[in-house]
Amino acid sequence: MTKLLLYFVILVSAVLATSEKNNSLELVHVLFRHGDRTPDKRFVYPYDPHVNATYHPVGYGQLTNAGKRKLYFLGKALKKRYEKFLGTFTLDTVDARSTDYRRTKMSLQLVLASLFPPENELIWEKHLKWQPVPFNYWPIEVDHVLGESYENCPRYFKLYYEYIETSERRALYSNYSEVAQYLERHAGINTTVREMAEMYFTLSAELENGLELPDWTRQVYPQVLHELTDLGYHVSTATPEMKRLSSGFLLKKIITDTESKMRNLLPQNRKMFLYSAHEYNIAFLMKLLGIYYPHIPPYGAYILVEIHNVKGVRSVKIFYQDYTTGKPKRMRLPKCRHFCRIGSQYGAELILATFSQQNISIGFFIEMKLVVIIWSVAALSICIDANHETLRLVHVFFRHGSRTPELKDAYPTDPYTFETFAPMGWGALTNKGKQGSYKLGQVLRTRYDSFLGDIYIPETVAAYSTDYERTKMTVLLVLAGLFPPSRSQTWNESIPWMPIPYRYDKDRYDFTLRRPTYYCPTYVKELEEVLSSDVVQREIKAKRHIYEYLEEKTKKPMREMLNVLGVYQTLNAEDVMNLTLPEWTKSVYPDEVHEITAKRCFYENYNSILKRLNGGRMLGKVIDQMVNKANSTLVPLERKIFLYSGHENNVINILAALNLFQPHVPKYTASAIVELHWIAELQSHGVKVLYLRDADSTPEVLKLEGGRDLGIEGIRRGGDNPRNILIRDGCIVRKKCKRSRLRVKGGKRAAKFEERWRKKNMEKKEREKYSYYQRNGYASEEVERLRAEGRWMNGS
Known part of the structure; x- marks a missing residue:
């Protein structure tokens, strides 16, 4: 982390004599909330008169048409602001990431659709001005960048409930005891900090979707519940460590990606990082940066972190759109009037406090489940x-x-290059x-x-x-x-x-769709046995003249079927693109190279x-x-x-x-x-x-x-x-498995070795996990409780 500090310069949204029209912009990070949605079924309250609503056909917690339009217009706003900066779109232009929710993935697709409509040679369908842009995400339980720490970080979970029991927290809610009793009586909820906040979102979503709210809600909605939701943000980030655990990973990624851009370690054309998330992601990041003010980030709210290069000096401008004004408003980090360089006291304190290695432990454990498939091919x-x-x-x-x-798969003599x-x-x-x-x-x-x-x-x-x-x-x-x-x-x-x-x-x-050659030694070993067998070697020998011809013309070694497969893939791709293939290919493409390639495919599933x-x-x-x-x-x-x-x-x-x-x-x-x-x-x-x-x-x-x-x-x-x-783990442990015609080496001995290795490895992981919980203040009985509740594997 110290090395990161040596290279990175963090500055506030400084009052610079530059405008968005200049050429100083180098990189943009955009964090936004998803669009309007239906109520989340997890938080429908017990006495809700609309408890049986289905919200067909979209379902619970899903993006509505209004939400789709809002996020599409968000993308248009970004395009208007950054069109000149982004230039011609390529897949390297943007890195798009979402949380593992349908509504955030759909929101991200809508932003991408309007931000990068197909133009010129990228237009593939005249009647559909849209092009697919891939996006990424991590599963909820291991997403420490955008995921909610309450759900996937035991350390945060522990700190949260420790703070809940403090006199400071009780003092914050001392004026709301009657409200809590009122909600218990009319809504039937347990009036915890989180459940009272979720009441606000549920009632808002129902109202936005045309449902009539019960009369009793007039006493608490929207003002009182809005206040309680805002207090919930405070409780969730009450201590410096809770702030770091709730949003520090995201800020670290922003800083790391920016530093990589400055050192030319990103793809050359990378200009934007998009993050499709939730209102708490925005609130928590603002809390961490010290720029939060009491409010609930609305649907489609977004934060812009712009990285500028002014005469060799990097600076950061931060903007926030909460739709209270026409344009995103400039945000100022506290204690910084102009540049917050690495040498400035506040800038250094901010980063060091955010990423103290004593307080953040990144990591998660993945446990491969034992899969038993009983069947015959x-x-x-x-x-x-x-x-x-x-x-x-x-x-x-x-x-x-x-x-x-x-x-x-490219070969040296190919007339077609990257251009x-x-x-x-x-x-x-x-x-x-x-x-x-x-x-x-x-x-x-x-x-x-x-x-x-x-x-x-x-x-x-x-x-x-x-x-x-x-x-x-x-x-x-x-x-x-x-x-x-x-x-x-x-x-x-x-x-x-x-x-x-x-x-x-x-x-x-990926142990289902990815080739097992990348992760399964048993498969690799068996395939090698097949490819080195007399049957296959005779076929290669019979086609040796084709291999030699291809090697001569491509100037690339042709020793095995896999080499020919690469040539076939290249020629086939160029052929489908209607590119004129070299004259020498006519004697071998498609028939000869296809036959060899098809055989390779056959042998990959030989027995x-x-x-x-x-x-x-x-x-x-x-x-x-x-x-x-x-x-x-x-x-x-x-x-x-x-x-x-x-x-x-x-x-x-x-x-x-x-x-x-x-x-x-x-x-x-x-x-x-x-x-x-x-x-x-x-x-x-x-x-x-x-x-x-x-x-x-x-x-x-x-x-x-x-x-x-x-x-x-x-x-x-x-x-x-x-x-x-x-x-x-993607490999088999065979018990009295019938040998194939091509002898399998290793047999029971190899299977026992694999079993011992896996057992030893899992024991090591168990020790590491136990050590982790001990370091973070968990007693043995707490560890057992976490194991029973299924949170044992989700350490952050």
Whole structure:
């Protein structure tokens, strides 16, 4: 942290003789509250006359049309202010982050939509002035930058309740004892600090959504509850350490990112960081900076932190928009009139106090759960004649839209370089890819229109992506095509689109969609055995002349199938972009290199072990979800479709796990579809598998092995020959596992070693966690209580 101080210069919103029109601006950080929403179901009070309201179709705690419009206009305001500064949009221009709530993710999409409308070569659809921009988030329980410390930090939780018991806190609320009794009598709530504050938000949301408030609320709403909510902010940040834990991580990130910009460590074109969050994020940051004044940040409120460079001297301007004035108002940090340089006493005190390492401990523990999947890869053999009247659940695995080549696959003699692919860059979705992805959504809408209904209901769909910008953009486009806004959900007549959030696992924690070559030694070892086998080596030898030809023409080593796969991916991407390929490619592309690449895909799922570790893990989840749907235990029960935006290997792996893969490389937007149907004549459930070769094709039904019907119990057991596969941290522990034709090395000995290593590692983590709680003042009985309450893993 000291090193950070040596480089970073923090200044107040100084009175500089510069304006927003000059060229001094280098970086902008924007923190904003989401748009108008419906009431949060968690905080509906016991005696609420509207307790049975459903707020259909958006549901509880979701963005309303008014909220969508407000955030869209927020993006427009930012565009007007920073249009010249931002310049031509690229994916590097902005880093967009949200909390893990639908309303904040949707709000972020709306801001991005108006802040970065497609222009010039980025226009991919004339009638839809919108382009997908990917965003990031962390799960609630581990988000220490934007998450609420009360929910995910035991140290803060402890400090909070210690302060609640102080005489200082009791003195703050001494004048509200009658109000507390009044609320207990009429609302039926426990009049804690938090519950009284939540009453304000619940009543406000109900009133904004056209509901009539009970007569008794006139005595306390809005003025008295507004005062109590403001007091709640004070209690939540009552001590210096509570301030640091509630917003210090966000301020640290702002400072670290700014310092990285000054040292040219960020992407060259990075100009903005966006944070979509809640009112408490704004209030707590203002408290930490000493610029808070009594109020509740309204929907769409935002803080701007501008980094300027004036003649080599960095300065910070802070603005806040609470909509009490037309423009964002300048905020001044206390004790700073002009520059708060690192040498100034206040500037140094602020940073050191914020990030004292004695008081902030960053970290969280991730515990991989033991997953037991009992099934046989070849056992799901169902061939049924079904229609939409019988349909119950759909899973769709699709490859992203067409893209530019990836840098890792580039070869030295390629006539096309990075400049060819500007402004998209390497491995980015092209306009044609956007069109194809959007069309895939429309194809799915055509097929499942009556099944899904014409109104988007959040519980209907779960959309997942891998941690790649092109797959995130693809799933946004598919959702746009699949769920055009109905009349009641149209929030802007000129834009036939509405924001729908997606989910994803951070790349290093993705053990379902990411290639197991990155995290599973067992898979890597088995694949190496396959690729070094006589069968594969004979095939490579037979095609040696192709390898040598490619090496000569590309000036890149061609030793194995993976090298050829890289060449195929590059040539195919350029071909789809309608670029003229070099003359030498005509003798090998597409046929020869496609054949070798397809074989590589085939060998990645060559035997039952590889299939289970590849698509088997994902198919296990699909089976669980189908079983739960059939048993009416799926959460939420209204779920109708799961979308998975991935890569060609994700489509291959799910088909291979079902023994349906024939060697080929799936095209862009290729999709594997798994449908669950109810067959009334059999009084049982069945599965139908379809393959869509691309968005311009017609789905073809694939016949599963055996061609016989399996009831839901057959799906649950995995057919006639179930096997027990214990998957831990993405790898298997085999017990009497039948050997494949290609001998598996290691066997029981390797499995025992893996088991001992994991046990030792988990014991170490347990010791570290126990030590953490002891350091932070927890007694042994408190540790056990935290464990029982499920907060043991959420240490911050």
